[in-house]
Amino acid sequence: MSQLHFLDMYGALIAAPSISATVPSLDMSNREVINLLASWCESLGFAVEITELDNNPGKYNLAAKLGTGEGGLMLAGHTDTVPFDDSRWQFDPFKLSEQDNKFYGLGSIDMKGFFAFVLNALQEIDNDTGLTNLKQPITILATADEETTMAGAIEIAKQNKLKPARCIIGEPTDMVPVYTHKGHMSTAIRVTGKAGHSSDPDAGLNAIEVMQLVISKLLKLKEDIKNKYSLLDFKIPYPTLNLGHIHGGDNANRICGCCELHIDMRPIPGISIPELQAMLLQAVAPINDQYPNAVAVHDLHEPIPAFSGSTDSSLVKLAEKLSGEKAQAVNYCTEAPFLQQLGCETIVMGPGSIQQAHQPDEFLAMEKIKPSQEMIKQLIVASCF
Incomplete structure (x- = not known):
């Protein structure tokens, strides 16, 4: 298997436009991102399933699984980005640009870049001990249209086919675990x-x-x-x-x-x-x-309920231990209340700062890359190996 280089994956994800918008002229398919993720997951031995959303032609979910049976860890994220105002961007939104120890690009932290972190962590585990030593299954879930209707996550919840024991949604929290958030x-x-x-x-x-x-x-x-x-x-x-x-x-x-x-x-x-x-x-x-x-x-859109987790859950305790941070409550919302319906312990925890989300010149600070990679790797190892 050829090595998947972190920055190559990161750059390829940024270079694949996947805007979701309520204005039809701005709305795009996410298929190019899904195809990239499918190829990379398959190279690591994952079984990949791609499904087109029932009521959203041209929009796709991906579920990639390594291992058999129920339980284990699901690492979830959305593949779409918000639209952008070209006049307010100093950098090309669809090119990974480096300047002042920052990587710029649309979706760099909200949140296509998360998948590069996950795949990099899995590859490091494969190089260290091999992915065949798996004791619990690993699932990678990539959804469509989180930024507009959350239709991708809603379909996953309704289908109820995935049965992980734990779920980490990699929205940008600076790797601080989030156990509850408001609805919208x-x-x-x-x-x-x-x-x-x-x-x-x-x-x-x-x-x-x-x-x-x-x-x-x-x-x-x-x-x-x-x-x-x-x-x-x-x-x-x-x-x-x-x-x-x-x-x-x-x-x-x-x-x-x-x-x-x-x-x-x-x-x-x-x-x-x-x-x-x-x-x-x-x-x-x-x-x-x-x-x-x-x-x-x-x-105006499907209402998003509040997400309510417990600070006593084993996943929260693990995330607090690895991050050194107490779990938080936040005012923004994510796909968590829908994915939680699968019956799994659920947290929101990912690289990058929420302060950069939906902003011109969205960026990931370079000094956060190694610590975030290590934490994601440890979360996977502790849950599945």
Whole structure:
């Protein structure tokens, strides 16, 4: 078997564009990344299965397994990246560039680069003792569309074919284990009024004015959930509600016939997505009583529930021991709540800083490479050998 060089793999992953976006003109297939991973996994003796997503043509998941039976360790990550603003990048997003002891590239830490760390660790184990000494199976999972719909992870959870005992999701945490995180809801609230000439306000129904009533209800809901729910594990210990985007009307001399508001909510463990959805509907119900069917509420994407793990799990304890860091709670979200449905102990832990995620000139600090490689190698050895 030919050697897989870390930087060669890293560079090849960066050079394979795999943007996922809600704007169709920016959205791409991830097949090139999947093909690279399939080739490298097969060279290490893994059995590889590639599946196209049921409702997303051109998007693929990869599951590569070494060993037989259930249990063992699954190392998971997503193959897509966010879009980029070319005017804000100093470097070519699709070329691994080195400068000032940093490696730059789109996906360098969020999170295609994680797969190069995993494969490098496996190759070192193979060189040291051989992968045939495996006592528990190793699975590499590469998913599609995490940055938009999380459709890849959702399909894996629904299929329920993978049965690892442990799962590490390699999102950038600076190799600090994360055992719990908030969820994410993006919701559109649309007010449909009745357009008309501004000279006769009573002849129409101004959607902007009705939206003002909606906003007042939402601000009350924001305070209610802040005061009712709290989990001190988090730096921001309560569920948040943000009014993120609003658009309504088309001209100053017309009664606004439609106004739409997009909000973001971040539930903590202990409050479910259906509960929050019910609270939203309950908040706007009096306005619909006053103006029948004027207010509609719908999700902008599949809601992501909060992820709740335990600091007492054997995987958390192992990760804390190897990293020298206490497990943390974070405010962003990952595929963890879906992959946890497979019945495995689950943590989020990977190379690179979350501060670089979704930023121009995304980079991996070179001094973090060796320590991260060693920790990932030790996690695999402790779980499977």
